[in-house]
Amino acid sequence: MGITPNGFVATDHPAAGRVAKMKTRHGDVKMFAWKNTTWDGTNTDAALPKLDARTTGMVAGTKVATNAGWASVETISEGQQVLTFDGGLQTVIAVTRHSLMADTHDISSWPLSVPAGALGNRADMTILPHQSVMIQSDAAEDMTGDPFALIPGASLAGFRGISQERPSEWVDVIQLHFAQDEIVFANIGALFLCRAQVDLMSDAPATSYDVLSIEVAEDLIDCLMFEDDARAPSFAQTSAPKFSA
Numbered sequence: 001m002g003i004t005p006n007g008f009v010a011t012d013h014p015a016a017g018r019v020a021k022m023k024t025r026h027g028d029v030k031m032f033a034w035k036n037t038t039w040d041g042t043n044t045d046a047a048l049p050k051l052d053a054r055t056t057g058m059v060a061g062t063k064v065a066t067n068a069g070w071a072s073v074e075t076i077s078e079g080q081q082v083l084t085f086d087g088g089l090q091t092v093i094a095v096t097r098h099s100l101m102a103d104t105h106d107i108s109s110w111p112l113s114v115p116a117g118a119l120g121n122r123a124d125m126t127i128l129p130h131q132s133v134m135i136q137s138d139a140a141e142d143m144t145g146d147p148f149a150l151i152p153g154a155s156l157a158g159f160r161g162i163s164q165e166r167p168s169e170w171v172d173v174i175q176l177h178f179a180q181d182e183i184v185f186a187n188i189g190a191l192f193l194c195r196a197q198v199d200l201m202s203d204a205p206a207t208s209y210d211v212l213s214i215e216v217a218e219d220l221i222d223c224l225m226f227e228d229d230a231r232a233p234s235f236a237q238t239s240a241p242k243f244s245a
Contacts, residue, residue: 056130056175057096057098057128057131057173057175058073058127058173058174058176058186058192059111059171059173060072060073060074060172060173060174061073062126062174062186062187063123063186063188064076064184064186065082065185066083067080067081067082067083067089070188073176073186074097074174076092076095076174076176077092077095078093078094078095079091079092083184084184084185085183085191086182087178087180091178091179093179094177095174096174096177097174097175098172098173099170099171099172099173100171100172101167101169101170104166107164110164110166110167111127111129111164111167111171112126112127112129112154112156112157112162112163113164113165114126114162115161117160118160118161118162119135119160119189120190121189122187122189125186127153128153128173129153129164130152130154131152131192131193132150132151132152132192132211133150133151133152133153133190133192133193134148134149134150134183134192135148135149135151136149137149137227139220139223139224143220149212149220150183150193150210150211150212151212151220151221152212152214152217155214155217155218156221158225159221159224160228175194176194177194178194178197179197180208181193181196181209182194193209193211
């Protein structure tokens with residue numbers, strides 16, 4: 001039977017026997033334990049990741065959907081319109097640019113290399129560890145009640161070939177700002193969160209989107225990795241057809 005429509009591994013699936021033994025990297029949630037309604041890992045407000053401006057934003061060369069088609073993020077300027085996930089076309093009100101050289105001794109600051117297809121992206125791309133990325137999955141819905149979840153880029157390390165790599169040169173980083181937080185389309189299929197330009201004199205909330213804590217995001221990614229493994233063809237389970245005499 002394999003994976004059932006609601007995300008469970010069927011009992012006759014070769015992966016089913018491993019479910020009880022598999023745990024996430026934090027050791028507190030077994031694979032598929034998000035189905036247990038007693039697990040409170042959906043609490044995101046108390047443990048939002050601390051965003052680091054140096055490791056947040058889009059790397060130069062990332063393609064963003066605009067009203068005129070796909071454009072490299074470094075060519076976008078104030079006043080241009082960018083296609084957003086929830087708000088349609090929105091006007092860029094500010095652009096922040098800086099260069100980043102990651103700490104060679106601190107792997108947590110290294111950018112992540114994302115192979116084509118890993119996040120719906122049509123081509124290889126680079127993301128920063130604190131850049132929030134939106135993913136869609138049944139596991140996310142089971143954990144949070146919403147199939148769409150925003151996770152820190154760093155939590156993706158090890159997922160579908162994504163790896164952190166020490167940059168050999170300075171990385172140009174661009175942050176697009178809108179009147180409010182927006183999620184933009186990048187490299188055809190990926191989705192990135194762009195924070196609003198913060199007005200220190202305003203009483204408006206700093207964000208309209210919740211980002212999962214790094215721990216909860218890593219547990220979610222562990223679940224997705226297990227799902228990927230469970231869905232993979234198992235040649236060991238394939239037997240020759242039997243014919244009756």
